[in-house]
Amino acid sequence: MRAVVMRDGRLVVDDIADQRPRPGQVLARTLACGICGSDLHTLHHVDEIGAQMHEASELGAQGPLPIAPAITDFGRDVVLGHEFVAEVVEVGEGTGNCAAGDVVVSVPVVFDESGLYMVGYSDVYPGGYGEYLCLADMLALKVPNGLDPHVAALTEPMAVSVHAVNRSGIGPGDAAVVLGCGPVGLAVIAALRSIGVETIVGSDLSAGRRALAGVMGATEVSDPVTEPALDTWRRVDGRKPLVIFEAVGVPGMLDLAIRDAPRDAQVLVVGVCMQPDTIRPMGAILREITMRFVYAYSLEEFADTLRRIAEGELGELSPMITGTVGLDGVPGAFDALADPDQHAKILITP
Amino acid sequence: MRAVVMRDGRLVVDDIADQRPRPGQVLARTLACGICGSDLHTLHHVDEIGAQMHEASELGAQGPLPIAPAITDFGRDVVLGHEFVAEVVEVGEGTGNCAAGDVVVSVPVVFDESGLYMVGYSDVYPGGYGEYLCLADMLALKVPNGLDPHVAALTEPMAVSVHAVNRSGIGPGDAAVVLGCGPVGLAVIAALRSIGVETIVGSDLSAGRRALAGVMGATEVSDPVTEPALDTWRRVDGRKPLVIFEAVGVPGMLDLAIRDAPRDAQVLVVGVCMQPDTIRPMGAILREITMRFVYAYSLEEFADTLRRIAEGELGELSPMITGTVGLDGVPGAFDALADPDQHAKILITP
Numbered sequence: 003m004r005a006v007v008m009r010d011g012r013l014v015v016d017d018i019a020d021q022r023p024r025p026g027q028v029l030a031r032t033l034a035c036g037i038c039g040s041d042l043h044t045l046h047h048v049d050e051i052g053a054q055m056h057e058a059s060e061l062g063a064q065g066p067l068p069i070a071p072a073i074t075d076f077g078r079d080v081v082l083g084h085e086f087v088a089e090v091v092e093v094g095e096g097t098g099n100c101a102a103g104d105v106v107v108s109v110p111v112v113f114d115e116s117g118l119y120m121v122g123y124s125d126v127y128p129g130g131y132g133e134y135l136c137l138a139d140m141l142a143l144k145v146p147n148g149l150d151p152h153v154a155a156l157t158e159p160m161a162v163s164v165h166a167v168n169r170s171g172i173g174p175g176d177a178a179v180v181l182g183c184g185p186v187g188l189a190v191i192a193a194l195r196s197i198g199v200e201t202i203v204g205s206d207l208s209a210g211r212r213a214l215a216g217v218m219g220a221t222e223v224s225d226p227v228t229e230p231a232l233d234t235w236r237r238v239d240g241r242k243p244l245v246i247f248e249a250v251g252v253p254g255m256l257d258l259a260i261r262d263a264p265r266d267a268q269v270l271v272v273g274v275c276m277q278p279d280t281i282r283p284m285g286a287i288l289r290e291i292t293m294r295f296v297y298a299y300s301l302e303e304f305a306d307t308l309r310r311i312a313e314g315e316l317g318e319l320s321p322m323i324t325g326t327v328g329l330d331g332v333p334g335a336f337d338a339l340a341d342p343d344q345h346a347k348i349l350i351t352p
Numbered sequence: 353m354r355a356v357v358m359r360d361g362r363l364v365v366d367d368i369a370d371q372r373p374r375p376g377q378v379l380a381r382t383l384a385c386g387i388c389g390s391d392l393h394t395l396h397h398v399d400e401i402g403a404q405m406h407e408a409s410e411l412g413a414q415g416p417l418p419i420a421p422a423i424t425d426f427g428r429d430v431v432l433g434h435e436f437v438a439e440v441v442e443v444g445e446g447t448g449n450c451a452a453g454d455v456v457v458s459v460p461v462v463f464d465e466s467g468l469y470m471v472g473y474s475d476v477y478p479g480g481y482g483e484y485l486c487l488a489d490m491l492a493l494k495v496p497n498g499l500d501p502h503v504a505a506l507t508e509p510m511a512v513s514v515h516a517v518n519r520s521g522i523g524p525g526d527a528a529v530v531l532g533c534g535p536v537g538l539a540v541i542a543a544l545r546s547i548g549v550e551t552i553v554g555s556d557l558s559a560g561r562r563a564l565a566g567v568m569g570a571t572e573v574s575d576p577v578t579e580p581a582l583d584t585w586r587r588v589d590g591r592k593p594l595v596i597f598e599a600v601g602v603p604g605m606l607d608l609a610i611r612d613a614p615r616d617a618q619v620l621v622v623g624v625c626m627q628p629d630t631i632r633p634m635g636a637i638l639r640e641i642t643m644r645f646v647y648a649y650s651l652e653e654f655a656d657t658l659r660r661i662a663e664g665e666l667g668e669l670s671p672m673i674t675g676t677v678g679l680d681g682v683p684g685a686f687d688a689l690a691d692p693d694q695h696a697k698i699l700i701t702p
Contacts, residue, residue, distance in 0.1 A: 278631070281631065287624060289647075
């Protein structure tokens with residue numbers, strides 16, 4: 003089958019071995035797969051991802067993983083892609099949940115007698131950047147009839163944002179500032195809007211992404227060059243309990259959030275900063291800031307996110323999808339995503 | 353009157369102007385005043401304290417302060433000391449709470465028509481390192497009859513720990529690890545014991561402080577050189593919801609706490625780190641750590657702490673007091689406190 007393969011730090015389109023479902027698995031044809039910011043990061047910082055996997059391995063269960071995943075050998079070919087929607091084409095032994103023809107999404111986890119693998123970060127099981135995927139039959143969720151599969155491909159990143167919003171404990175009477183309006187920040191804005199938060203300030207350096215933030219539900223947008231996001235919040239509200247969602251994930255953002263946060267604010271860290279980061283604790287102490295770090299989602303949150311998308315509870319998500327490419331277009335899409343004014347979420351349609 | 357004066361980065365015992373109570377104030381004779389770790393820090397890092405006061409000034413109300421405090425000119429003489437117990441000797445106009453002879457403690461805040469001042473950090477109102485103090489009549493709390501005034505002098509540091517424990521939300525069924533068993537850590541241990549926490553691991557490099565931790569209520573102690581505190585917790589418990597109290601306050605401790613913390617742990621930051629500090633967020637993300645920064649206490653918590661000390665609810669606190677000195681002994685006491693095996697809290701008795 004054809005796939006975009008990560009090999010020697012580059013993406014190449016190549017033929018790889020055809021997949022067959024093992025017991026408990028189904029084989030599914032990829033209908034669409036989102037390109038995640040962490041995919042870009044993985045391509046360029048494979049050593050960091052490897053170190054993270056080792057740490058995750060020591061932790062055991064986390065997020066949707068019931069046990070620690072197998073360690074990936076990034077010296078071998080890896081097919082990225084963990085935000086997929088796919089059509090079942092063949093069922094393996096011992097299955098009973100899915101049937102051929104079902105359109106499904108799944109938490110990006112598959113397992114066999116040798117262990118558990120993270121789909122999209124594995125050198126054993128290809129991810130959604132290939133024509134076919136092996137999925138765990140019992141984890142696959144059927145996309146409700148009538149939901150556009152391309153929108154269903156947003157289930158995974160939306161589940162990340164739903165989890166972050168759940169963990170923050172934010173309610174309709176509180177205010178939110180979202181630092182960074184890339185796909186994660188936009189998904190957080192949609193999740194906040196869906197639970198009735200009336201003051202949502204989205205902040206991004208890119209005019210295109212600020213416009214998208216407004217479409218997704220931000221009630222105010224801030225260009226940090228002309229007005230820091232917390233100043234915008236003070237101008238339009240300044241009194242409700244505040245949660246600051248950090249959705250940029252680069253060094254310096256935590257200190258910026260602490261520096262500008264009001265007393266008793268919560269900084270909800272949903273952006274993934276893989277480098278060491280320096281903060282000045284004194285500001286956080288004097289203003290009694292809480293920093294809450296979150297990761298992934300539970301199986302229940304993933305399923306609930308699909309249901310909420312299908313029922314329209316999370317609003318109109320299609321504006322987040324700013325482009326689609328075939329396999330041959332993936333390397334170019336990686337370059338295009340470096341320009342935040344042009345794109346938010348690009349889907350691959352193999 | 354005689355006082356220990358901070359002047360040109362040194363402590364000198366000198367005569368300073370006698371104090372008179374202004375309207376709403378009482379004049380009180382210092383019976384005892386604790387030496388706080390932040391007093392040592394202030395002497396050696398006055399620029400940092402000045403910067404912190406400017407930040408606090410911009411914040412306005414915080415902790416027990418209803419408005420922002422006046423900015424201190426550290427180029428002038430400052431008499432330290434904010435952990436005091438004193439006997440009222442003269443009442444000013446417009447008072448009605450205190451009478452001569454009352455033994456009182458107070459949040460270290462005094463005010464007049466020119467503004468609000470932090471007692472112990474002010475170049476206008478001397479703190480407890482002098483023979484006499486001006487206090488706000490309405491904020492003074494009478495020490496209940498029968499409570500040793502030296503133990504009453506622990507009200508302020510105990511209030512810090514009571515606030516930290518309150519903010520953590522810890523309950524009897526949870527576990528606590530206390531990093532650092534100086535006066536703050538010891539006070540946290542006493543506060544944890546008082547609410548029935550059954551698993552309290554105290555950790556300190558000093559054998560003397562580990563012994564005190566056991567006296568104050570730690571159920572296990574850890575010498576981090578031979579067994580990191582979190583390993584001790586895993587050995588004796590390892591399953592209850594965990595709060596890690598960071599009571600050291602030097603760079604590197606937050607990252608150490610994050611590195612060793614189990615999934616879903618809370619890191620309650622009660623140690624005051626005034627320097628920039630570097631953390632590795634990825635570990636906090638994968639394990640969904642919450643870092644809660646706290647500061648000072650409310651007026652209600654301060655009053656409640658005095659009541660709880662007087663009623664014995666916080667246990668026997670006198671072991672925390674490892675020495676008393678007169679004014680002439682203060683410079684030497686500052687040196688002695690550099691040796692953690694010898695001392696926890698030293699009281700000044702002018």
